[in-house]
Amino acid sequence: MTMANRIKERRIAMHLTQDALAQKLGLQKSAIAKYESGRVQNVKKSILAKMSLILECTPSYLMGFDDLSPDIILSPAERELVIAYRNANSGIRISIRKLLDIEESATERRSSTSADIETA
Known part of the structure; x- marks a missing residue:
């Protein structure tokens, strides 16, 4: 699964619209649409870190480095x-x-x- 797919998957799982996620991140809705379509591949570290907190997963999960489901919380x-x-x-x-x-x-x-x- 690509980063774009994972961002969209987590956003939907958290019951957030693109606009709501954008507001929480201090971005425009169009930025979220670009992340989810894969048009933007290099998301800033600061945005990725904040996004992972909002979407309740790790940055490595969003980037595709970690396949552990975000629904499973590990120490x-x-x-x-x-x-x-x-x-x-x-x-x-x-x-x-x-x-x-x-x-x-x-x-x-x-x-x-x-x-x-x-x-x-």
Whole structure:
């Protein structure tokens, strides 16, 4: 997805019109239309930073460097884990998935045990 598509997608997700986004950024509506059509590719860093705050995502998401959905909020530690996982070889990834399955199963067992105790 291009930066133009991502800007439009986030603007719509935030229920903003082009005019409303432009006002929040101190720009003309035509500037937003140009960003969303791809006619402007080099958005100023200051505009991109402010836009990402308004659209509740990261600048790297808008620019297409980050494919994590903006609906998923990650702490810095979680973001490091995701990046490390993506950079890991397939053997490590398999081990991580197995470990997470074990942890999920243990959590499910604890949850069902707690529910059993409460109903007893």
